[in-house]
Amino acid sequence: xxxxxxxxxxxxxxxxxxxxxxxxxxxxxVAKPTPLLVADGVRRTFGGVNAVDxxxxxxxxxxxxxxxxxxxxxxxxxxxxxxxxxxxxAGSWTFDGKSLAGVPASRVSKSGMVRTFQLTKxxxxxxxxxxxxxxxxxxxxxxxxxxLLRPLWRKQEKEVTEKAxxxxxxxxxxTKESDFAGSLSGGQRKLLEMAxxxxxxxxxxxxxEPMAGVNPALTQSLLGHITALRDSGTSVLxxxxxxxxxxxxxxxxxxxAEGKVVxxxxxxxxxxDQAVIDAYLGSHHDTDLGDDSLLEEESVISAEAMAxxxxxxxxx
Amino acid sequence: MDxxxxxxDVLREATGPTAIAYALAAIGLxxxxxxxxxxxxxQAGFMLLGAYGxxxxxxxxxPLVVAFLIAIGCAVVFALILGLPTLxxxxxxxxxxxxxxxxxxxxxxxxxxLNDLTGGSQGLLGNQFKYSFEGASPFADGLxxxxxxxxxxxxxxxxxxxxxxxxxxxxxxxxxxxxxxxxWGRVLKGIREDEDAVRALGKxxxxxxxxxxxxxxxxxAVGGIVISLASSVQPDSLGRPVTFNTWTILLxxxxxxxxxxxxxxxxxxxxxxxxxxxxxxxxxxxxxxxTEIEPLGFVxxxxxxxxxxxxxxxxILGDKKELAING
Numbered sequence: 001x002x003x004x005x006x007x008x009x010x011x012x013x014x015x016x017x018x019x020x021x022x023x024x025x026x027x028x029x030v031a032k033p034t035p036l037l038v039a040d041g042v043r044r045t046f047g048g049v050n051a052v053d054x055x056x057x058x059x060x061x062x063x064x065x066x067x068x069x070x071x072x073x074x075x076x077x078x079x080x081x082x083x084x085x086x087x088x089x090a091g092s093w094t095f096d097g098k099s100l101a102g103v104p105a106s107r108v109s110k111s112g113m114v115r116t117f118q119l120t121k122x123x124x125x126x127x128x129x130x131x132x133x134x135x136x137x138x139x140x141x142x143x144x145x146x147x148l149l150r151p152l153w154r155k156q157e158k159e160v161t162e163k164a165x166x167x168x169x170x171x172x173x174x175t176k177e178s179d180f181a182g183s184l185s186g187g188q189r190k191l192l193e194m195a196x197x198x199x200x201x202x203x204x205x206x207x208x209e210p211m212a213g214v215n216p217a218l219t220q221s222l223l224g225h226i227t228a229l230r231d232s233g234t235s236v237l238x239x240x241x242x243x244x245x246x247x248x249x250x251x252x253x254x255x256x257a258e259g260k261v262v263x264x265x266x267x268x269x270x271x272x273d274q275a276v277i278d279a280y281l282g283s284h285h286d287t288d289l290g291d292d293s294l295l296e297e298e299s300v301i302s303a304e305a306m307a308x309x310x311x312x313x314x315x316x
Numbered sequence: 317m318d319x320x321x322x323x324x325d326v327l328r329e330a331t332g333p334t335a336i337a338y339a340l341a342a343i344g345l346x347x348x349x350x351x352x353x354x355x356x357x358x359q360a361g362f363m364l365l366g367a368y369g370x371x372x373x374x375x376x377x378x379p380l381v382v383a384f385l386i387a388i389g390c391a392v393v394f395a396l397i398l399g400l401p402t403l404x405x406x407x408x409x410x411x412x413x414x415x416x417x418x419x420x421x422x423x424x425x426x427x428x429x430l431n432d433l434t435g436g437s438q439g440l441l442g443n444q445f446k447y448s449f450e451g452a453s454p455f456a457d458g459l460x461x462x463x464x465x466x467x468x469x470x471x472x473x474x475x476x477x478x479x480x481x482x483x484x485x486x487x488x489x490x491x492x493x494x495x496x497x498x499x500w501g502r503v504l505k506g507i508r509e510d511e512d513a514v515r516a517l518g519k520x521x522x523x524x525x526x527x528x529x530x531x532x533x534x535x536x537a538v539g540g541i542v543i544s545l546a547s548s549v550q551p552d553s554l555g556r557p558v559t560f561n562t563w564t565i566l567l568x569x570x571x572x573x574x575x576x577x578x579x580x581x582x583x584x585x586x587x588x589x590x591x592x593x594x595x596x597x598x599x600x601x602x603x604x605x606x607t608e609i610e611p612l613g614f615v616x617x618x619x620x621x622x623x624x625x626x627x628x629x630x631x632i633l634g635d636k637k638e639l640a641i642n643g
């Protein structure tokens with residue numbers, strides 16, 4: 001059921017971006033060959049505490065970048081700042097060459113940087129299909145006057161619906177199309193939120209803890225979706241605590257601690273970095289961050305969970 | 317007691333201008349609350365503004381259509397004044413601001429300083445502004461009986477007002493029906509569920525909320541015109557209780573449905589007249605006088621509604637499945 005993780009990128013842009021990243025130094029705030037998101041001096045304080053204090057950070061396009069760090073490192077706050085859901089005390093940032101400082105959240109999203117939330121925001125009392133349709137851009141029928149005249153938007157609505165159904169099929173939610181989103185499981189809501197974000201063909205998808213609360217059986221397919229996303233030309237930036245996931249799918253890892261970027265580099269190097277180990281000290285002191293054997297163990301668990309799930313389904 | 321005449325009274329009230337006006341106001345509130353999740357506690361303010369806008373412009377000599385448009389314009393401006401500063405804030409702020417603003421409108425209207433314009437606390441008598449509406453009737457004057465109900469064709473609480481009023485209700489329902497299934501309505505429902513999620517999808521939530529507030533307020537103003545054409549413009553008769561009754565009607569019929577507000581309004585007024593009539597007929601006057609029965613009617617209807625909301629929270633036409641989902 002779970003799709004295999006695609007590790008060999010087929011998209012030439014991805015291959016090129018990865019090659020280019022090989023020559024990049026592993027120092028915090030290093031310049032990238034073709035950066036998509038560039039943040040400069042972004043600072044946000046909450047009552048004297050520097051929640052985010054990023055001097056310089058570049059996010060490479062066409063790859064998967066992971067943003068990791070201990071709790072309270074400022075990862076989600078950084079996401080909120082970049083996407084216009086919060087305002088920094090100082091700093092500027094550009095996305096795709098355009099400055100986004102002070103731009104409201106809806107316009108940030110329109111410019112191609114679409115986010116999901118740590119606490120999933122499925123629109124509960126709307127059907128799965130309606131959730132998806134809402135993600136589409138530039139809908140004529142979203143004008144108050146045009147809404148009354150169906151012929152103006154009937155054709156577009158049909159296209160939007162087709163696209164929504166395609167995406168739902170990809171995320172294996174097509175059978176849930178007419179269910180209320182509120183009746184989905186936590187993992188399915190994560191999938192729905194991700195699929196909904198893709199309705200607008202974003203340039204950069206920002207996923208805030210895509211794995212949090214997801215059934216291990218779904219983890220594999222979620223990983224597959226994220227890599228497939230990159231291979232189809234979308235850049236991905238995600239926050240995650242699950243080190244196995246970070247290690248397995250990311251091309252580049254940025255580590256934050258106490259609001260600052262303390263390390264970046266390819267996953268393997270970063271996880272051996274003393275600064276990173278220090279940052280996690282206390283919680284992950286004795287565990288190997290991203291031990292492969294742990295992952296394999298987990299995949300056994302996930303296979304078991306899968307079998308259980310199927311048995312349950314059949315029992316219904 | 318005379319049951320036939322009681323039932324006639326019930327029928328007369330359930331199809332009368334009060335039920336029409338409240339249905340229109342509840343349809344407006346449904347756009348605010350049922351569709352968008354906005355908590356407007358000042359729908360009576362929109363109604364009063366509509367009534368004033370219509371009556372004052374008619375008294376000033378403006379033709380019917382212009383007066384109607386001015387009333388709608390008042391509601392639009394009022395909605396913008398309320399919405400522009402508050403809709404960026406959390407939902408509760410709108411509730412506080414709307415209830416206060418509706419009271420402000422009422423107090424301004426009844427102030428002595430504006431006696432020449434609004435008639436102060438006496439209000440504006442119907443005879444001063446009804447002529448243009450009654451004159452627009454294509455029917456001949458006179459008492460006309462249809463079924464058990466016998467009414468003037470054109471004057472005050474008339475057949476003509478009912479025809480136009482129910483026409484307006486039908487039009488409002490049609491508009492809500494069309495909007496509910498449109499992408500615009502979808503964005504509003506998304507905002508009702510979680511406005512941050514909708515913002516993250518690139519929709520300008522603020523504009524949509526403002527549009528919703530304006531449109532719902534306009535329906536409220538139209539309701540205000542209907543109620544003033546039936547009697548007079550009286551600021552104290554369009555105070556807070558009107559807003560609360562409108563909310564009750566909306567929840568009774570079922571929020572986020574097309575016909576819920578209309579059904580709610582008909583049932584609410586029918587029940588009120590029925591309960592009062594029964595008490596008047598069955599309870600001897602030395603136990604409860606008719607002045608005591610008047611408020612007791614509201615009490616009993618209120619209790620009935622509490623029970624209804626406990627046992628059928630989605631309202632009469634609401635979808636139980638939809639309401640059962642929380643978060």
